[in-house]
Amino acid sequence: MSWNNQGGGPWRSPGQGPWGQGPTGPQPPSDLEEWLRRLQQGLRGLTPTGGGGGGGGAARLILVVALIALVAWFALGSFYTVQPNEVGINLVFGRYTGKTANGLNTNWPWPIGEVIKVPVWDQQLTEVGYRSDAGGADILAESQMLTGDQNIVNVRFRVSWQIDPTDPEDFVFNILNPRETVKAVAESIMREVVGLKTIDGVLTSDRKSIEPDVQQRMQTVLNGYHAGVLVKQVQLQSVDAPAQVISAYRDVTAAQQDQQRAVNDAETYANSVVPEAEGRASRILAEANAYKQQTILDATGQTSRYSQIYAQYKNAPGVTRERMYLETMERVLGEMSKTILDAPSASAPVPYLALDPTTQKPAGAPK
Known part of the structure; x- marks a missing residue:
């Protein structure tokens, strides 16, 4: 049975509570009602009529809410930040x-406006022939290429590129899938360049020229597509012959390296011997020139x-002949033992043993 204070049901009359007579008289409005009432009074001047029934107040309330929402939508959706x-x-x-550019910027809010933020300074890597995130696993469909002499090589390389900061809109709008386009262009250009080389050149001497050639050709093709991409570097990771013949090609490469080392050793020896020989030749020429000058x-x-002497001889021939004879005899007979005869005699000279100590031979001379 329901509770009844004095009969007549759980509530005696409107305004009464279960414990008897409730509060009587006009009640003070709540804070929300007071705020809405003041807002309506402040906006009455915006309507053509100063008064109106409940329908006019609801319309004004809807208008105010719409204006507030519009201001909030525009203020919050117009500003955005671009990273460095x-x-x-x-x-x-x-x-x-x-x-x-980077910093705080404005645009129309969504759905009128939209902002696409493009990381133009981030370096992008495209790998062809392998995937580093899969432990460097080879992808033969991409790495196997045909050289100009009809041989197969496995080429694994990567391309470092970035979005062109001067034309980022080309990257966003002109190409449907820019990253796949860069990969396809890189693979196509590498196949073209490898097809112009021999297998020996690709494996040895031509590797340094392949990288800049591929980079330049890729940039030309992407510029023709207006892709908004800058190719920064092309790096060959490995260039190998097929697994079935790789050992034979490694032997060939080792032999070529030995040949190059022998050539380098020969050039080193020539660089050390030739200057020495040139120095000796120069010394011989200098000595010959000196001897020539001395002889002259x-x-x-x-x-x-x-x-x-001839001039003196013409002046006094006899005296000059006598002087020349004496000087010659002095020069010829000056260092030898002599016996001088004063005058000719009727008998032949008798030999004698010279006992003059001044004519003794030096010690150690043969007897």
């Missing part, structure tokens, strides 16, 4: 209107001496 490594692409109704000077001096 990004460029903002502004769209209005899906149409490109410009790009913005001696001949010149003898000629001058002969000319002087």
Whole structure:
């Protein structure tokens, strides 16, 4: 049975509680009602009529809420931040209107406007022929290529690239899948360049020229696509012959390296011997020139001496002949033992043993 204070049901009358008579008289409005009432009074001047029934107040309330929502939507959706490594692409109704640099920027809020943030300064890597995230596993469908002399090689390489910061809109709008496009262009260009080389060149001497050649050709093709991509570097990770013949090609490579080492040793030896031989040749030439000059000077001096003697001989031939004879005898007989006869005699000279101590031979001379 329901509780009844004085009969008549659980509530005696409107405004009464279960414990008897409730509060009587007008009740004070709540805070929300007071705020709405003041807001309506403040906005009455916005409507054509100053008063109205409950329908007019509801319309004004809807208008106020709509205005507040509009202001909040515009204020909160118009500002956005671009990071230092990004460029903002502004769209209005899906149409490109410009790009913005890093920092705080504004655009129409969604759904009128849209901002696409492009990481233009991030370095992107595209791997062809292998995947580093799979432990470096080979992908033969990408790595196997045909050389110009009809041989197969496995080429694994990677391309470092970035979005062009001057034309990021090309990267966003012109190519449907830019990363796959870069990969396809890299593989195609590498096949083209390898097809112009021989297998020996690809495995040895031509590897350094392949990388810049592929980079330049890739950039040309991507510029033709207006892809908004800058190719920074092409790096060959490995270039090998097929597994069935790789041991034979390694032997060939080792032999070529031995040949190159022998050539380098020969050039080193030549560089050390040739200067030495040139030095000896220069010394011989210098000595020959010195001997030549000495001989010329001696001949010149003898000629001058002969000319002087001849001039004296013409003045006094007899005296000059006598003097020349005496000087010659002095020069010829000066260092030898002599016996001088004063005058000729009727009998032949008698030999004698010279006992003069001044004519003794030096010690150690043969007897």
